Amino acid sequence: MNWPNLSLSRRQVAIAVCTCLVLIGFHFHSPHGASAKSSTNQLEIVAELTQGAEVGNIAVTADKRIFCSVHSFFGNQNRAIEVLDQRNWQIYPNSDWGKAPDASPPNWSGLNNTLGIQADGRGNIWFLDNPNPAFPTGRLIAWDTRRNELHQVIYLPPPVITENAFLNDFAVDAKHEAIYIADTAGGPDAALIVVDLKTGLARRVLQGSPNTVPEDIDIEIDGRVISLGETPARIGVNPITIDPAYQWVYFGAMNGRSLFRIRTSDLLNQSLDEQQLKQKVQRYGDKPISDGITADSAGNIYITDITANAIGVTNAAGKYQILYQDDQKLSWPDGLAIGPDGYVYGTVNQLHKSPSLNGGNNDAIAPFLIVRFPALAPSSVGR
Template sequence: MTRSFKLLASAAAMIATSAFSLNIAAADKVRQLEVVATLSAETPPGNIAVGSDGRIFLSIHQFYGKSLRIVELLPDGTTKPYPNENWAYAAQSRESGGLYGVLGLNIDANGILWLLDTSGPDHAGRLVGWNTKKEQLHKIIYLAKPVITDSSFLNDLAVDSKNNAIYIADTGTASIVVVDLKTGIARRVLKESMSTKAEDIDMVIDEQTIYLNGQPVRMGVNPITIDSNFEYVYYGSMSGTSLYRIATKDLLDKTLTDQALDKKVQRYGDKPISDGITMDNSGNVYVTSITSDAIGYTQANGQYKTLVQRDDVSWPDGLAVGLDNYIYGTVNELHRSPVLNNGKDGTQGEFKVVRFKALSDANTGR
């Protein structure tokens, strides 16, 4: 996260941001939010994955400096290191076990939990696949230079089970990395696309502009998901007001130049400054609003509607679909973390996993 960010937002962009001061009264379908688990300061959650068997897995957000990387959330609301003591904690060296830093995680229909282990100056990034049914390592795919750069921040991922691929949001370089799960070959795409770049807008939470490395936050592509038919990948920049989509067949087409691929991108609709995103089996696209303590969805007509909004939903982060027709999410107060709060931990004990009923009446189960 060493990218240089622009210092000031333009007045026009700030006006655009104010359009996303979401009003709960505007939501056409309000959902009751339930707290699934309240988490301790030792397990500030990042993203969330829910398996077809109902098991819930959480990444531990690295902005809080914890050595624990992954936990399983148990039915009684407690957590345990996952998958085991050797893998669940920070790697001490390239020769040791463990993980360097995981935010993105997702579980496929075969029960493979894919962990996106970030790259660093002395190590490559990795996709670590863990078989949650057999409780054993499935596969490791290394993500190294030149595809991964010194500026890379491997943030989130979408798993394409139909085409045996994974699509990674590299926030640091504002581009998408396409990984072939059969060969392990990775390609960087859309690196010059406006759809993956940060807009020049401030992130304002609790009437305070959020800074990173002394500059107002400007974050590129982060929220990324895929529909249940594996036809389209939906994504957008964290610091952005547009949600885009692109067909998987185009992302997988190696003959397309970056310019030709960029022409395949469609603007799907509006979104707020956001972190998490997911889709149910009926095609509803759920997106968090980190500046409004809210979670909503982008309708097919392009309009964004709020579904839940509460003062204690401080930085809604990851989203995932559960078997029980619920949308699950994490809350982690990230704007109060040392990285985004001048080196100080200003959290107020609002680490939690929440859920609400999906808009679809059908059982989701993806």
């Protein structure tokens, strides 16, 4: 037997096998290049919801319960729901709190106009409520999902919010007992709001900075420029999330091509003035015109790519790549959240067809979707 030839054959086989394994791993796990675009059969439909459940943002708890805000742009009175299964949902937390309030005493129950919703990993669901003319203060409302009772209310009065405030989304910092809010504020006054959960005190930061105001670019979907009223929409800081280590907050304008980040330690440092804080903001990478984002432990920021009917990712090198694209399943993907099962969950709501963004006409047709796909790296609930 010719041993030298056999040895060479084994070496060749080993090299070939290793090469195949590397290529397979690259194909399914790399968020870069042509191989990053995953098969759409990995994009699962979790739920198909009826009228009245025009979902906005989403939160998934550690025990895998799914909660969503209901987008007020569609004009119904529901404000938040729990998704029970593939077809069924119920108003959440109850008929008093899960709908728009009928009256406005200082201690009212009910949600005015809620988009932001987050799980904190401790059994609480947080709602971010906007002001209205009868009650000119925002609120953060925490509901204990295990005990089914109100846990905490934090008020956000002027001047923490401005007259044109639109409290859109937020990130919960469970390590530092803080919440970071994206206030689109009509565009030019867009800012972040830092809330101390122990004291309830809040500060408005980075207002009108290049990192929070919108860029002068159109939101064009299906050949139509999306307008708010009679003018093309220009929406400031909206997508916002926090990494699983609670070290970085990621954010950007909806009408913007840049994803930024800032350390939580800098946002919480009250000795920094505005100019010093602006200098702490870093450009993390590219992003599309987007609504929601979430993060994993490898620095991947998942992004709803609303003009492409897609969901993509910006990786740790700052490069953006579409992961999933589907004109039907992803017609305005809105909010994202990490579940306890290694999946990223998202809402799809056809928001560009809502009356507020469609000249007063409601052309959205149920079902409104909850989708999910496997994360590229581990994360944790509360993103």
